Amino acid sequence: MLDVTDLTLKYGQSQILNGINLTAKKGEITAVMGTNGVGKTSLLKAIAGRHPIASGSIALNGSLIEKHSAVNAARAGIAYVPQGREVFPMMTVTENLETGFACLDGRAHNVPDHIYELFPVLHEMSARRGGDLSGGQQQQLAIARALITKPSVLLLDEPTEGIQPNIIQHIGDVIAKLRDQGEIAIVLVEQFFDFAFELGDQFVTMNRGSVTLDAPSKDVEREKLLGLVSV
């Protein structure tokens, strides 16, 4: 379980996150929603150790993550799929996947079979360069790379962005399957409302760097949620 407590974040003098509290449970999808610029990506970057926090804490299964950095977050079991995917264009699919092991020690690591079972297309295209894949295939590669170290938390930033509808469905199915396997807490930042609404077990909405709603899906009406995220 991921616990974010009273987290604040600044860019220079501007405070962007104002005391965020968020819990993401194993076997659930916590959908973080809100309009452009409310701080969703900044929140994920803070959890992933990609940007220093100004105050607050991040804990995994009850243990505080000290000296929060990208490497320490990854070693603790927090995997991050950034907006825009950040696939290495000149490296092959296999090489891209192997970069997922970078946070571990120097021993050789092989891509586990379950990754190719989730994403058969990556097996078919293992020798192709990352830059030659379609947007949807790149998104699958980015998620697969994040899963390679068997993380306990998966942070997904706008996985449907720029992806054609039939692949969006496939990516939704994979995220649901990961949730149903029950081993991982998934935090999904997503602006595609219906995608997030269908997948979310817990909804967190944000506005101007603060949480405006945090409730389980059974207590959230579609129209209310839509109103909160389309200000």
Ligand SMILES: Nc1ncnc2c1ncn2[C@@H]1O[C@H](COP(=O)(O)OP(=O)(O)OP(=O)(O)O)[C@@H](O)[C@H]1O
């Ligand atoms: N590196 C940065 N330096 C300064 N300001 C930034 C930086 N990154 C983001 N911001 C500002 O912080 C605020 C929150 O941005 P953030 O990207 O976290 O929002 P978001 O909710 O993810 O938006 P979007 O849905 O458009 O990605 C915005 O006002 C943005 O302009």
